[in-house]
Amino acid sequence: MTQLPLRAQLASALGRSAATLSRMTGRGDGSVIGGRVGLMLEPDLLRQLARDRKLALVSATNGKTTTTRLITSALLEVGEVATNVFGANMPAGHVSALSQHKDAPYGVLEVDEKYLPEVLDTTGAGVVCLMNLSRDQMDRAAEIWLLAQKWRRALSGKPTHVIANCDDPLVTWGASTAAKVTWVSGGQRWKEDSWCCPECGGPLDRKDADWACRECTFHRPEPQWVLDDDAVVDPRGQRWLLDIQLPGLANRSNAVMALAVAEAFDLPVERALPRLREVTSVAGRYTTVEREGRQARLLLAKNPAGWLEAFDVADPQLPIILSVNAQGPDGRDTSWLWDVDYRILRGRPVFVTGERRLDLALRLDVADVPFAVCETFSEALAMQPPGRVDVIANYTAFQQIRSEFGRAV
């Protein structure tokens, strides 16, 4: 790597010190404050830190953190990788990630959907991985049609190689201005945001994974990679069993995206796949915590599409605890609960907690799902018989449970 200019070196070093201080004083993991300090001293720091590295940006409504982790794990096969492992997915987090591994030849950065155009412009990343777009915390997040429009403008005229999920019409539309796209059939479980053509607004006709607009020529491109249940078919038609440790269909989809990105870095499937198997949990997701003979597996679900993924992973034989908050990071509005079909939980013992348990309780009542309301997560756990229980929580509810049980990862 070429040397950073002196000013950038200094900014980067001071940022790292701030991050260390933040961790030592227990104020956080340091991944944001360090980057902020660095950017304050040198506004051009991200560009300079990104220069001369092979970078992949990963964006989507759901699965960014996990897919970033999977790609990172794969690329460790060929060299050191800088990554925002704690999910700080805005420019300060990216500065911090790249500062901490300043000699790493590779970088894999999770990027907030809104920030993708800015981060792509600044870093000139060679690879961009786009997975899905769906409704998410509308009181603070941007409208998704508008987001896809911004992706189109950002990708147009750049040499970036895009890896995109062609089963999601809005992602396809957002990616299709790029000069080079590798299409991946990664599946789409949540379809409620893509019944209309992003190009003309006409109705989309759908048959299995395929889709096409009834009124214009916009249609699903032919995929080079195909997720087929528990296997992936690569561009040469070879079939690989996706025997990864992370559970559920959504993670197999994330894994296929990761394999396609790895290949864009010239890392073949036979070397990347064993690396994906090493990932067992991501920032606490899928971790099991234990108290007094009860083993609780933690599933994070932040929006309706995420709840569908969590239901896919949850064991129908087990009781289930649901915890919902509505703090800033969760979105202050709980309306989205009405987009989730909770009827799948009928017949399981269901326990409801979190700061907005009354919203969830009414939602379940209208869905005819019996439940018990608990003041706290500890109370809900204590009501379980010894053994396993699944937990689905949204963002801050999830973090509260994690911090109470220690940050087991």
Added chain:
Amino acid sequence: MPSDSALRIVWIYPDLLSTYGDQGNVLVLEQRAQRRGIETETIHVRSADPVPETGDIYLIGGGEDRPQILAAARLRRDGGLHRAVNRGAALLAVCAGYQIMGSTFGGEEGQPVDGLGILDIASVRGPARAVGELVAEVDAALGLPTLTGFENHMGVTRLGPGVKPLSRTVKGTGNGDGFEGCYTGHIVGTYLHGPALARNPALADLLLAWRVGGQLAPLDDTRYELLRQERLNTVLAAG
């Protein structure tokens, strides 16, 4: 199969206007009718399909700018909703769906876009987004308890003489002039977005009563009341 006597609930354009939990209004109406022994039939009308004219209660929800403009153009061309409300059907129009019932509303660049002219209102794009909890006292003539819900919009709506304000805002922005929503005949428009009826079951019952007639049997509303009180206490205490 639904019988001829079933209450027909028509959800307009879930593929364009159902951004955030709008399905809740359908589910709450179904539940409150069914718990009273009233059979229901729900019709989801996609934007490529004609709007049936013989429904009892029509629901239309919120959406992004572009889908809102598309929905307005299609409903104007279709004409089914006009004919249904002229026949006396009830209509709950929420957020983007509320705006398009007027003569005009603001598009994504603030440009005026033609609405359906079903309600005597006109909307423009305001200077700032109104996001947050909303509390409002309903027009006494309707005899409903305090409205509670969430708003998230950029609209400013002026009411003409053909409609009455639905409520006076205690907290939040609503139409932008101290009032929230409007009503006339069997039509209610509101900025309370998404599942407005889940937080205001009495409003759901008003729509039902308009079509079913007579006194509706009381229901055990404990779950609704617990949520309403928690929300109203929290929001009003925040000042």
